[in-house]
Amino acid sequence: MTEHAYSPEERAALYRAIAERRDMRHFSGGEVAPDLLARLLEAAHQAPSVGLMQPWRFIRVTSRELRESIHALVEEERVRTAEALGERSDEFMRLKVEGVLDCAEVLVAALMDGREAHVFGRRTLPNMDLASLSCAIQNLWLASRAEGLGMGWVSLFDPLALGELLGLPDGAEAVAVICLGPVSEFYPAPMLALEGWRQPRALSELLYENHWGEQP
Template sequence: MTDQAYSEAERAALYRVISERRDMRHFIGGSVAPELLARLLEAAHHAPSVGLMQPWRFIRISDRDLRGKIQGLVEEERVRTAEALGERSDEFMKLKVEGINDCAEVLVAALMDDRERHIFGRRTLPEMDMASLSCAIQNLWLAARAEGLGMGWVSLFEPQALADLLGLPAGAKPLAVLCLGPVAEFYPAPMLVLEGWATERPLSELLYENQWGVKP
């Protein structure tokens, strides 16, 4: 422990919100107060970014008709994904994959245009812009959980179709449709685990030392 550490209670709260964050699909409507939404987005904006490029752009979807069109794009991709899954198609179609029409707020997180001019930290790893946006989304997610709000990341959509719908400039790319709002309860474990779709692997299986595949 160093002199720069937070108190024991503060550390416990941090680890708790990390462990209890869930990718939510079930919402109960309601609303998110403007000042709370602003606080959450500020948390997202405090994320680290490679070369301080801050590639994130957030679009709040307040138009209900536009929400419906976004949900339609997600439904189209859900069907295509089911077809691609083959023998697991029927099982997949039973899963709830989004809460766009049920949640209090919908945000689209996108990568900005003109990213190629940012070379610092991206010359050999250009995908670090996506990593930076992902950090912003994670910040938003953790802050939402701490505030008692659920959030779900929906990635089932054709990026160009969503970009066209929202008027994104050439080069910009939507990465996530984020559903945000009150929930009746948080899942006790990831929904896909509860639904029997997948199982979590322990950290011990994913941690190597010095060389790939070498366990510590």
Template sequence: MNETNQHAFSPEERAAVYRAIAERRDMRHFCGGEVAPELLARLLQAAHAAPSVGLMQPWRFIRIADRDLRAQIGALVEAERVRTAEALGERGEEFMRLKVEGIGDCAELLVAALMDGREAHVFGRRTLPEMDLASLACAIQNLWLAARAEGLGMGWVSLFDPQALAELLGMPAGSKPVALLCLGPVREFYPAPMLELEGWTEPRPLAELIYRDRWGERE
């Protein structure tokens, strides 16, 4: 092995990493079941291993174990789903036919949130205060990829009023819920992103999104 590759994983290990990335899906269809406590702990540890600016680790995860509380969260999502459909205008009816969450039938529901007191972390945030959100997104992606490797589906739900959800969960001022994460067994993984399969939109090719030296200039 030459010097530039001495830290690389084995071909089999690399293939597994790239497979998890390629087959990760934003899942909406779950089949109940459960996630063993030790497996959930592994997944959350993977999330906690994410990079964070200034090592601030701004993520907080709330496991929703109470079924009544889960139902209340589902009601918040449904209310926002209706408002989103109204905002979409002529595509509203088409949107309402989409399945946009699996809160009622996933095995585990997690709330991923930003902590309060983030203003104290200046390192890396003075010019880019959004880096706390970027750090949380990295943790969510770690969790997503680990879940796929473990054979579990995960879906990121963002249709909710953050203030209403924060109040429902008794979150302190300055903290903010960012994602509802539906996690659990699925019968199958989508062969492509669900919104592509449903004809809602199409992903853009990578070549259109890479520039060289100046914005808009391509190879």
């Protein structure tokens, strides 16, 4: 413990938000107050980014027609994914994978255009722009959980089709459709685990020492 550590109560709250974060697919409608939404987006914007490039761009979808078009893209990809899964196709189709039509807010997180100009931190690892955006999304997720709002990251869509729908410039890339809003309850465990799709693995199985595959 160092002099810079938060209080025990503050640390407990932080670890609780991390442990109770869930990828939510069930929403109860309602709305997100403008000041709360602004607070959540500011939390996202405070994420670290390689070279301080801040590659994230957030598009708030307020048009019901546009929201329905996004849902249609997700549904198209859901069917394609089921076909690609083969023997687990029917099982996958029974899963609820998004709440685009039900949540209070829909946001699209995208990578900015012109990223090739940012070399700092990306010369050998160009995907650090995606890593930076992912940090922003995680900030948004944890802040939403702390505020009692559910959030879901939807990745079932064709990025080019969604980019065209939203008018993204050349070089920009849609990465996430974010569903945000009140929920009746939070899942007690990851929904895919509750549905029997896959069980989380213990950290001990994924932690190596010195070389790949060597357990501590």
